[in-house]
Amino acid sequence: MAEHSTAYEVKFRLPRRRSSVPRARALLHSALGEWGIGQAAETAELVLSELVTNAMRVRVPRDRLVGVRIVWLMEDGLLRLEASDAGEGKPEVRAPGEGETGGRGLLLVEALADRWGFEQRACGIGKTVWAELRAPDRVPERSRAEIAAAAVRPGQCVRVWGAWRTVQSVSTAPSASAGDGCSVVLELDDSPALRIDPTAPLTVRDPGVSSPHRSGEDAPG
Template sequence: MGEPREVNFRLSRRRSSVPRARALLHSVLGDWGAGPDAVETGELVLSELVTNAMRVRVPRDRLVGVRIAWLMEDGLLRLEVSDAGDGKPEVRTPGGDETGGRGLLLVEALAHRWGCEERACGIGKTVWVELKAPDLVPEHDGTEIAAVAVRPGQCVRVWGTWRTVRSVSTERSASGGGRTIVLELDEGPALRIDATAPLTVRDADVSSLRRGGEDTLG
């Protein structure tokens, strides 16, 4: 396999973690140059994996780990979700009157390949899925740093494009277990992201600083 480019983050065991995982994946794949089909498929698969991990019967303080890796030489996107639970997920065919139970059927239909393995360190398991993503393009422009290190005046890569950061503030996360960084951008809504989550940044060019005005420079 080719050497992967990857990001890792952890999620608390709450419903809001599923859309948060999708948002982070969307941002990461936008930075990596993925097309809309790869993004849509990745979001569907990751949603199912995280949802299943949240349903595992373990103490609520046990976090869910997520790894997003791009296997460049193989043209594959690898998604991994780890939890502290026992057992392995099994694909089943629900009855016609059942409203759930089809998540792994969807994963199996979309995946190039997938599987489950014991965690190398610690208890629990990791469910992994590899998706074909031939349209990923190397992103050489910018540096990947934790969200907490972003500063006003820098540009961040979000939603598949570059935005200039106007201001940075901090909020306590809803779970009380960490910090949320709030980035006010030159366009679009504010970005709220976990302090440890990765963002691709670069210094703002002169023209963007001029357009931003005094508040960006200050």
């Protein structure tokens, strides 16, 4: 695959259970809204749901997590969605019979995405199945919004512990509960790091935008 200029990126891992599919959709919806390309949400959510569902069905040890990566390739006008699993095999589009209730996932991906494919993971076992969709033009950014923790970017300000604090870096770490995916770790200025669930809502604003304090708007902490 050719190198792209990446504008924005969100990565997280999910446990292999049914609730992870709507969780992936919610995180995607939040990220697209924050990036200003929420118009692509409906189609993108359908495609990501199929990619994650297929990854969940691959036969691997139950403790293996599914990796999800959402990338907005701004210069190329593309939204790239990825789901990684630890299984072998080659994903193939099937043409299920009338009586079959499953097997249409990649058929839907092929119909909705501009292109899709898979590649072996460079580090570790397994593969990554990806799909790219045309992203609409960006709408003007809001000065302030409530977004999922996984969509927060370095340089933004988040309201935690009664004050606005600047995000220095964003990373992920295994969740404290075994087999429960990962947590987002926000390194903040002048305060301890914030470890939080990827779907947890945080109030953010861009640096330099003033916002008066109002009671009851603090984020978890």
